[in-house]
Amino acid sequence: MRSLASLVISSSIALFAQGVDPKDLVHPPPDSWLTYHGDYSGRRHSSLTEITPENVAQLKQVWRFQTSQNPAIKATPILVNGILYITTPDNLWAIDARTAKELWHYTHPRNDAFHIGHRGAAVYKDTVYLTTPDCHLIALNAKDGTVKWNVVIADSSKGYWSSNAPLIVGNHVLVGISGDFDNLPGQLKSIDADTGKTQWIFYTTPPPGGTEPESGGATGGQMWMTGTYDPALNLVYVGSGNPTPVLNGKVRPGDNPWTCSIIALNPDTGKLVWGFQVSPHDTHDWDASEVPVLVDADFNGEPRKLLMQASRNGYFFVLDRTNGKNLLTAPFATVNWAKGIDRSGRPIPDPAKEPARDGVLIAPNESGATNYRSPSFDPKTGLLVVSVQDGYGIYFFKPEHGAYGWAGADYGVAGKAFLRAIDYKTGKVVWNHPIGDGAGAAGVLTTETGVTFSGDVPGNVIAFRTSDGTTLWHQAIGKVGNGPITYQLDGKQYLLVGGGSSLYAFALP
Amino acid sequence: MNLLIKISVVTAIAAGSLLAQAKPPAPGQSPASLPPPKTVTPQTYSAEEIQAGEGRFTSQCGFCHGRDAAGGETGPDLTRSALVAQDTRGDKIGPLLKMGRPDRGMPSFELSAVDVGAIVAFIHAQKTKSDTLSGGRRAVDVTDLATGKADAGRRYFNRKGGCSGCHSATGDLAGIASRYQGLQLLQRMLYPSGQPAPALPKVSFTLPEGQTVIAPLSGQDEFTITVLDPAGARQTYSRSTVKFKIEDPMSVHFDQLGKYTDKDMHDVYAYLETLK
Numbered sequence: 001m002r003s004l005a006s007l008v009i010s011s012s013i014a015l016f017a018q019g020v021d022p023k024d025l026v027h028p029p030p031d032s033w034l035t036y037h038g039d040y041s042g043r044r045h046s047s048l049t050e051i052t053p054e055n056v057a058q059l060k061q062v063w064r065f066q067t068s069q070n071p072a073i074k075a076t077p078i079l080v081n082g083i084l085y086i087t088t089p090d091n092l093w094a095i096d097a098r099t100a101k102e103l104w105h106y107t108h109p110r111n112d113a114f115h116i117g118h119r120g121a122a123v124y125k126d127t128v129y130l131t132t133p134d135c136h137l138i139a140l141n142a143k144d145g146t147v148k149w150n151v152v153i154a155d156s157s158k159g160y161w162s163s164n165a166p167l168i169v170g171n172h173v174l175v176g177i178s179g180d181f182d183n184l185p186g187q188l189k190s191i192d193a194d195t196g197k198t199q200w201i202f203y204t205t206p207p208p209g210g211t212e213p214e215s216g217g218a219t220g221g222q223m224w225m226t227g228t229y230d231p232a233l234n235l236v237y238v239g240s241g242n243p244t245p246v247l248n249g250k251v252r253p254g255d256n257p258w259t260c261s262i263i264a265l266n267p268d269t270g271k272l273v274w275g276f277q278v279s280p281h282d283t284h285d286w287d288a289s290e291v292p293v294l295v296d297a298d299f300n301g302e303p304r305k306l307l308m309q310a311s312r313n314g315y316f317f318v319l320d321r322t323n324g325k326n327l328l329t330a331p332f333a334t335v336n337w338a339k340g341i342d343r344s345g346r347p348i349p350d351p352a353k354e355p356a357r358d359g360v361l362i363a364p365n366e367s368g369a370t371n372y373r374s375p376s377f378d379p380k381t382g383l384l385v386v387s388v389q390d391g392y393g394i395y396f397f398k399p400e401h402g403a404y405g406w407a408g409a410d411y412g413v414a415g416k417a418f419l420r421a422i423d424y425k426t427g428k429v430v431w432n433h434p435i436g437d438g439a440g441a442a443g444v445l446t447t448e449t450g451v452t453f454s455g456d457v458p459g460n461v462i463a464f465r466t467s468d469g470t471t472l473w474h475q476a477i478g479k480v481g482n483g484p485i486t487y488q489l490d491g492k493q494y495l496l497v498g499g500g501s502s503l504y505a506f507a508l509p
Numbered sequence: 510m511n512l513l514i515k516i517s518v519v520t521a522i523a524a525g526s527l528l529a530q531a532k533p534p535a536p537g538q539s540p541a542s543l544p545p546p547k548t549v550t551p552q553t554y555s556a557e558e559i560q561a562g563e564g565r566f567t568s569q570c571g572f573c574h575g576r577d578a579a580g581g582e583t584g585p586d587l588t589r590s591a592l593v594a595q596d597t598r599g600d601k602i603g604p605l606l607k608m609g610r611p612d613r614g615m616p617s618f619e620l621s622a623v624d625v626g627a628i629v630a631f632i633h634a635q636k637t638k639s640d641t642l643s644g645g646r647r648a649v650d651v652t653d654l655a656t657g658k659a660d661a662g663r664r665y666f667n668r669k670g671g672c673s674g675c676h677s678a679t680g681d682l683a684g685i686a687s688r689y690q691g692l693q694l695l696q697r698m699l700y701p702s703g704q705p706a707p708a709l710p711k712v713s714f715t716l717p718e719g720q721t722v723i724a725p726l727s728g729q730d731e732f733t734i735t736v737l738d739p740a741g742a743r744q745t746y747s748r749s750t751v752k753f754k755i756e757d758p759m760s761v762h763f764d765q766l767g768k769y770t771d772k773d774m775h776d777v778y779a780y781l782e783t784l785k
Contacts, residue, residue, distance in 0.1 A: 070619050112564030116572045133568070159576075181576060334767065352771070358656040359649070359695065360771050366582065392766040394695070396649050409580070409649055411692075414700040414763050436730065458730040474732060 019126035019142060020080055022170055026231050030488045033079040033496075035226075036120050036165040037374065038485060041294040042228035044376040045446045046486045050493035051508060052449040056463045057473045058508055059495065063100035065503040067093065072481040073498030075120035076165065076374075076443070078128075079487050080142070084496075085128055086503055089115040089163070092130045094145060097489055100505065104145035108132045113161040114178075117481075119226065119372070120165035122173065124193045129173055131162040137175055137191055149196040153177060153189050160184060165226045169236060169267040172199060176223040176238070180285070181405045183244045186221030186259065190270055200270030204240045204258040216254035216281075220244035221261070225289040225372055230305070233322060235264045235273055237294065237307060241287040247355045247397045247408025248283075255280040260288045262309055262317070264324060274324030278311045280346055283354050284337065284395065285366045285410070286313040293377050293384065299327055299425065308424055310375055310386040312368030313337070315347055316427050330427025332420060333369035334390040337362055355395035355408050365393030365412040367439050374443035374483040376452065378466045383421040383430055385452050385466065389439040391415025415439055417457050421469060431469035435462075442497075443483025453495060455480025461497045461504070477504050545640055546594035554630035562631025565624050573615075578635040583614065587632055588639035599629035651691035654778060662780030665773050670765065672777070675758060678784055686785045695778050699769075700762050710757035712736050726755060 020034055028034045030048060038044055051059070067073065067088060075087040084097045090108040095101060111134035122129045127148060128140045135154040140147060153175050154160035159182030167174040173191040186204035191197070204221030206212035215221070220243040227238035243252060243259035258272070260279035265272060278288045288311050295306045299318065307321035314335035318328040326345025338347035353360055367389065375386040392415070397408035417440045419433045436457025445453045451472065452464040461480050463473040477499030484497040495506040554562075567576050573584030580586035587593050596602045603625050609617030620628070666672040676682050689697055701707040709725035712734065716722060724736035727743055734753065735745040769777075 070616065112568045114572045115568050181571075181581075336767075357653045358775055359654065361699070361766065361769055361774055363767070392699075394699070396653070398653060406575075406581075411696060412583075413696065413766060414702075416763070434731075456730060458728070460730060460732065462731070471731060 020123045020168075022124065022168070025168065031079075031082075033077065033485045033487050035078070035122065035168065036076050037226065037228065037291065040229040040231065041377075042291045042374075043293055043295065043379075043446075044374055044444060044483060044485075045378060045448075047448045048486055048488055048493045049447070049449050050488070051447065051451060051486070051495065053451055053465050053472055055508055056451055059463070059473055059475070059506040060509055061475070062494065062505040062507050064505070065093075065095055065100040065102075067091070067501045067503075069501055071115065071117070072441075072479065072500055073503055074117040074163075074441075074481045075498070076483050077485060077496055077503065078121050078123055079485070079489075079496075080123050082489065083142070084503075085121040085123065086498075087118045087121050087130060087165075088501075089118045089133050091118075092121055092128065092140065092145070094128070094142070097494075097505075100503075106130065106138075106140055106145040106147075108134075108136065108138065111156070113156040116161075116163065118163050118165075122166040122168050124168045124171075124173070127193065129166050129168075129193075131164045131166060131175055133161045133163070135160050135162050135177055137166070137173065137196070139193075139196060151191065151196040151198075153191070154179075154187070158182060158184060162224070164224055167226050167229065167236070168193065169229050172267050174227065174236065174238075174267070176225065176227075178222050178224040178241075180220050180222060180242060180244050180246055183219040183404055184222075185219055186223060186240055188223040188238060188265075188270075190267065202263075202265055202270045202272070204261070204263070205243065205256070213257075215243070215256045215259065216252050218243035218252035218256035218259055220246070221256075221259035222287075223263075223289065224287075225291065228292050228294050229267070230294055230321060233305070234266065234268070235321070236267045237292040237321065238263050238265065239287065239289040239292055239309065239311075241289050242279075242282045242285050245403045245405060245407035246283075246285050247395060247406060247410060248401060248403050249281055249354060250399075251403045252281075256282070260286060260313070262288060262292050262307065262319065262324070264321070276317070276319055276324045276326065276344075277346060278309065278315065278317055279313045279349070281349055282313070283349075283397075284313070284362060286311070286364075286368055287371075288312065289372065290370060291374050293375065294321060295377055295379070295424065297379070297382065297424070306424070308377070308384055310370050310384060310388075310422065312364070312371055313347065314364050314369035316384070316422050317345070318424060318427075328424075328427050332386065332422050332427065332429060333388050334363040334392075335369070355397035355410065357396065357398040359394045359396050361392055361413070362395050363392050364389065365391040365415060366410050367391070367412065367415070371439070373441060376444040376446040377424070378446040378450070378452070380448075380450065381421075381430075381467050382424050383466065384424055385419060385421045385444045385446060385454070387435075387440040387442060387444060387454065388418045388420040389415045390418065391439070419444070419452075419454055419464065419469065421466075433464060433469040433471075442480035445484040445486060445495075447486060453484040453486075453497065455484075455497070455499075459499065461499065475506070478502065545589040545636070546591050547640075548593075548633070548636060549595050550597040552598055552633060554634060558627055558630040559634045562627035562629070562634070565620075565627050566631045569618055569620070569624075570628065577639075578632055579639060588636045593632055593636055596629065596633070599625055602629050602632065649692045654691060654695060654775070655782075657772070657775030657777070657779030659776070659779040659783050661772075662776035662778065665777055666780055670768075670773065670777065675761070682781065682784050684785060686782045694781060695774075698778060698781055699766060699774070701759070707759065709737070710755055710759065713754050713756070715752040726757075729755075
């Protein structure tokens, strides 16, 4: 508990003496979780060492914060100066990390855009940023949740919506939007952190009439997940979504760049520096939005600046992040849609596996070999731990389905969920831990002592040994819908994880 | 018989004229190629209600059921739903929204009566609209699936596919094509699910005294196993405290998904279509 001394001075000064200095984002202190991924690298790896494989089984619940709302928590909490920020669609709570008491609760007015989930808030200086389903970006005072400004980032009446946790780079608030039920250009926006003014817009599928090359007639390629950033190269990396119309590829010939791609942008200009397309001419809804994880490590005996992605299409990619050149492509889940790998490291789609009138059996299914759930990279073992689904779907398309939005039909047939550890040097699966039927919803966290935290399908949070996937601890808390985080507060290491519509804190006794 | 069918039969008897609506489609027709079930009790809604409902529907239901209620990423086409056809001003849709269908992945919704009313109005309006259109945009018609060769399917069923190890054309599959058609038959062939639900996997427990007890599996995770006792009540055991083996015929269906070529799949479907 906070000492009474803090009442002597204004509590707002005590709590908010320092906001988030953009420099802290490069080297986040251990008593924080400042961004969606914890740091810019997207590794979701913590250097904290109090919780170990030997003592993790003694973890006990410290508190539980209940949103008392129907939607599950899918957001990663942000921790700044002892205050946690957690979101659901249209809602943001600031809670005291020591007591789980609510400090304030912001509610965005009711709106009719898709309410399917929300990934979290972002904090810069003393401002908290929230995207809303109806595509507003709202800047709130960190101390009391009052609105500083509120801007529209896309027209939700056209079919855009947002669930995005913004990425803050310098004074740029990078916000992504969703929208593949309609034929809409994919866009990422940079908003001035102080004023709310738009700084630039990057289009994956440029609207017709501009100077940029067009994408073979495709729209789509929404960047709805939070990217990563390399301060030394000053490059932002973001994964882009599938092209639209989704299942009808006939009306959009060619590869449809930059849909289903890993993209490197200059955050100051929004200009494309390089792109690597993981699914050329996608016809299966396999976004490449999964986290582009940044790792500095040896590859083939040479120190490299790497980027790795376990992609929704079932392939694991390692790139040189300075230039986007491919170093490794290997399947990490059941796949049957590619004929091979081309010279540049891209899977070659098998035309026989395009959606057809009489149905085609495809692996993975539409929800993918993995999806939004964050992976984690453990530097000691060189393992990328990923929430995977091996599954099958049947895909249909006939000209009567048209060329707008989904433009076809597909049905998941069956799937099995696993936590799977991939050796980044070879792409080989080192261990594979079944976590239920269908697909998991939890992200992954690894720590320096060799513990991995994630959740299974039935509703347990589980600790695994990172080196071999052995179960070390579990607790039934409801379906884990977010990525677990860890931080140190008052000298103690905490594990925070969402189960259903509650946020749970665990620590050693 | 699931609860909803039970409910619909009760309603049918009460209404005295409904049983015809519940009749399964005639052989050779997929549900999608049939006209959608007719609305039992015609009902009208104001333009304001429908408009308000469109927004509420998009926000709460659209991601799964499609913005037009004609099916989406994970939810079925509501304009062809028997429950919607039998609904009168939300008397069936309302309770369903409140309860959800957790077993099929549909959450429950906390909505005001006004919001439920608006959503109901929109669904009925969409159904009326789609009833007057020819051919659903996302529909898979039974004729679309008719590309396989029944002879080749029979051979695959009896030999390479190994289907005849568990199934028989004159036993459990006799008349299967009269019970299921089109997409539904294909889906049940690939991986049985939906209603009526396939039999639960069987768990055989070995008791300390050496006897074996067999019980249907109703759920499991890495740490516990839940079975139905003879009275039909769920009993959960810690995996580490009991000796057991699970027999799950569905795992064979899952493995088979990795073995079918698309031609095999269409051929076996064509063969099953002959079992009327």
